[in-house]
Amino acid sequence: MTWGTIMADEMDKFDGLDDIFAVARATAPEPTDDLRRRVLTDAAQVQAGFEQLQPVISGAVPAGGWFRQVANALGGWAGLGGLATACAAGIWIGFAPPATWPDPASLVIQEDSGFDLFQSEEMAVLMAMGEG
Amino acid sequence: MSISTPRATGPGGSVVTQDAAVPDETLLVIYARGDAEAARELTDRMLPRALSVATRVLGDRAEAEDVAQEAMLRLWRIAPDWQTGQAKVSTWLYRVTMNLCIDLQRKRRGGTVALDDAPDPADNAPSAAEQLVAKARSDALQDALAQLPDRQRQAVVLRHLEELANPEIAEILGVSVEAVESIVARGKRGLTAALNQRRDDLGYNHG
Numbered sequence: 001m002t003w004g005t006i007m008a009d010e011m012d013k014f015d016g017l018d019d020i021f022a023v024a025r026a027t028a029p030e031p032t033d034d035l036r037r038r039v040l041t042d043a044a045q046v047q048a049g050f051e052q053l054q055p056v057i058s059g060a061v062p063a064g065g066w067f068r069q070v071a072n073a074l075g076g077w078a079g080l081g082g083l084a085t086a087c088a089a090g091i092w093i094g095f096a097p098p099a100t101w102p103d104p105a106s107l108v109i110q111e112d113s114g115f116d117l118f119q120s121e122e123m124a125v126l127m128a129m130g131e132g
Numbered sequence: 133m134s135i136s137t138p139r140a141t142g143p144g145g146s147v148v149t150q151d152a153a154v155p156d157e158t159l160l161v162i163y164a165r166g167d168a169e170a171a172r173e174l175t176d177r178m179l180p181r182a183l184s185v186a187t188r189v190l191g192d193r194a195e196a197e198d199v200a201q202e203a204m205l206r207l208w209r210i211a212p213d214w215q216t217g218q219a220k221v222s223t224w225l226y227r228v229t230m231n232l233c234i235d236l237q238r239k240r241r242g243g244t245v246a247l248d249d250a251p252d253p254a255d256n257a258p259s260a261a262e263q264l265v266a267k268a269r270s271d272a273l274q275d276a277l278a279q280l281p282d283r284q285r286q287a288v289v290l291r292h293l294e295e296l297a298n299p300e301i302a303e304i305l306g307v308s309v310e311a312v313e314s315i316v317a318r319g320k321r322g323l324t325a326a327l328n329q330r331r332d333d334l335g336y337n338h339g
Contacts, residue, residue: 016334017324020269021292027270028293029187031179035197039179039204043163043171046208051166 156221157214164211171208174221179204181222181294182229188289189233191278199236203229219303226294227304230286237282269334276326284319291316 031039156177163170182203186196206228207221214221277285283305290301291312298316302309327334 016269016331017320017327020273020327020334023266023269024188024273024293025295027266028180028184029193029196031183031200032197035183035201036175036179038201039175040171042201042205043175043208044168046205046211047163047166047168047171050164050212 157216160207160211160214160221161216163208164214174207175204178207178222178225182225185226185286185289185294186229186233188274188277188293189230189282189286190236191274195236199229199232202232220300223300223303226290226296226300227306230304233286234282265334272327272330272334273323276323279326280319280322284315284322287312287315288319288323292320 154173156174159170159174159177163174179200182200183196186199186203187193190196190199203225207225210224277288280288286305287301290296290304291298296304298309298312301312301316305312305315307315
């Protein structure tokens, strides 16, 4: 018999442990009304979140109309974001093109063009002759 | 055990949830569908357990209340995703509570521990002497529990105060059943050694 065994046997002579466990079980702490109220408040708040998410969770009816369907077809919000970025870049390039690119605005407005589409001076002469 | 089917919930959330035969996880599903009565019934069933183990493990009533509230909050949050048939709700709650206690104990390592949060016994009552002895024994157990290593304290509380079976304790603590038996045995030896020194104070005679 080792010293450890002797010590264990000596300790085991204390036979009140089960009694003390029983006392502790009988005096288990009870939740106070305040704690119960806090827990139920949490429950109500979390539950309110579930109710807002209910249509999404159930998945019974797809949310949204044609816009949602088109968005989904384009890859959802990520796809729409990319599309919007590309559009914005196109508009910006249209107004402020890089220096090496022709200015599309000047092609339309033609203020600096030397070519007179209607040859306005000759037209004015012909009109004067016609009046005369 | 026969399990009665709860009534369908209406917009007002009325359901027979106080029937003890309604399983905990059924109540959780009903709660997730918006029934307030299910929350009250689950609170009645689960909160005392979380509070009890947290109080015994932490030795501090205020901290135990915070832990119990947090454990219940996590229960509410997981309700819509609860996988029926996987684990008992009470087992899940015990595990979450224990993990929260472990986190708290790690944070406060080196701090002081308040041990005496039990209410004082009523004075001048006929059973005042008995109540004093009971309080002394309960306090002595709390002191002795506080001296145990964390794992032993948790296992002893679950086994002898919550009276759970070893397989469930194993699931809560994430160890084997054999390990639970060993941990509980060592914990009881530690408690016995600590309480043996106060045998006379606690009203136990040598013999």
